[in-house]
Amino acid sequence: MKARLGVELGWTTPATTPSGQALSQARRKLSSERCRAVVTQVYALCTMARSQAATGYGGFRILALDGTKVTLPAYRSLRDHFGCPVQSPLGPQASFTVLWDVGANQPVDWRVGAYRVCERIHGHEFVSTLGAGDLLLADRNFPSRRMLIALHGRRADWLMRVRSVGSGTLAEVSAFVDSGLNEQQVTLVQRDHHGKPLSAAVKLSVRLLRKELADGSAAVFITSLLDPLRHPAATLIDLYAERWKVETAFRELKIWHGLERFHARYPDGISQEIAALMLFQLLASELEARARIHHGTTIDSIEPPDQTPQVRTRTLRFNRRIVTDCAVNMLYAAAHSDLQLRETFDYSLYRIWRYRQNVKPGRSFARERKSPARGWRNRAAIRNTTS
DSSP: OHHHHHHHHTOOSTTTSOOHHHHHHHHTTOOHHHHHHHHHHHHHHOOHHHHTOSEESTTOEEEEEEEEEEEOOOOHHHHHHHOOOTTOTTOOEEEEEEEEETTTTEEEEEEEEETTSOHHHHHHHHGGGOOTTEEEEEOTTSOOHHHHHHHHHTTOEEEEEEOOSSTTOOHHHHHHHHHTOSEEEEEEEOBOTTSOBOTTOOEEEEEEEEEEOTTSOEEEEEESOOOTTTSOHHHHHHHHGGGHHHHHHHHHHHHTSOTTOOOOSSHHHHHHHHHHHHHHHHHHHHHHHHHHHHTTOOOOOOOOTTSOOOOEEOSEEOOHHHHHHHHHHHHHHHTTOHHHHHHHHHHHHHHHHHTOEEOOTTOOOOOOOOSOOOSOOOHHHHHHHHO
16 A cells, blocks of 8 residues: 555655655644544545435434543653543543444544543534534533534534433423423523523523433433424434444444554644544445445435434444455555456455344343453552552
8 A cells, every 4th residue: 555655646766755764754744633634525525425324314414422531652742742540640541522423324523632621622612513404412421501502503403311410410401300291391591600691691492301211210311303293202212322323433443443552652643543543434434335335225315304204224234343344455455456446345345245234123231341440550559559
């Protein structure tokens, strides 16, 4: 691939080919903003996965927003820039937040910042990229008056789980929980930092939903889809489950693609490696969409306007690890010849289809840790061990 890239850039002789040291120095000048701009350009070109989305509801572009913490190499420059958690004085970590297209199964945008930067702050930065026709799914860490009003200003819709107990709970949500109702439409009023309504406050109508959980607690959801006939509560709660795809994406990035096995020793280098992973995810999603089209397993993206929307999803599931492996093989073949690329593409479509699986609806599993806790021991444990 390096040789093919050299030919495309005109590096055909030793005199015109930059040395490895020159490339390393040039990489230092590649900022995180430029990396995000490159990912945005490639995202605009990868249209097949979005036009043939594997999950749909009411013609919306379904997006999921979530964040995670990623472990970084223990270099001083990374510790100074990203910071370390209290229980990990020697191991730097970064806050990584992704806006994920659930239907296309690909990233839309991403942010990486200091460890103490809350994912809600990153979430506010994504609001400017949303608009009419977008439906945002998010967990309890994201909804706030400020964010919901900003989404309303962008004419975007949302379906989020909201805190129902403890600090940070909206007053309207607390009143809804105390009422014992399963569904209610309330008005959110814009307030100041002291919790008092503003003189020219924005008033926003929202809909609250309740679902009883197996452990006896209740999950509360907030949405801008107000019509209970067109958007029944049970359908919206089922739709919220599609948010789990961004959690699956984090798992794939960390286990298969080495999200936490960075090589860079400086902050912009971390952004460069994350951008490379985002680009690869775009290519993998395009290949998966091509396989669905080739084997006729796409879903209809247009619903009759007079019918109640339904959560439409694919009945077949492709092995994502095989899709990833096929994408790697196609990148390797593209560096050699067009004929080899065509042969690899045809074999990839066959291989992806060969290991398909039927989706079994209604399955759910308790969320539990399946591996030991990672990271550095806390300071108290270190003191007890050394004393």
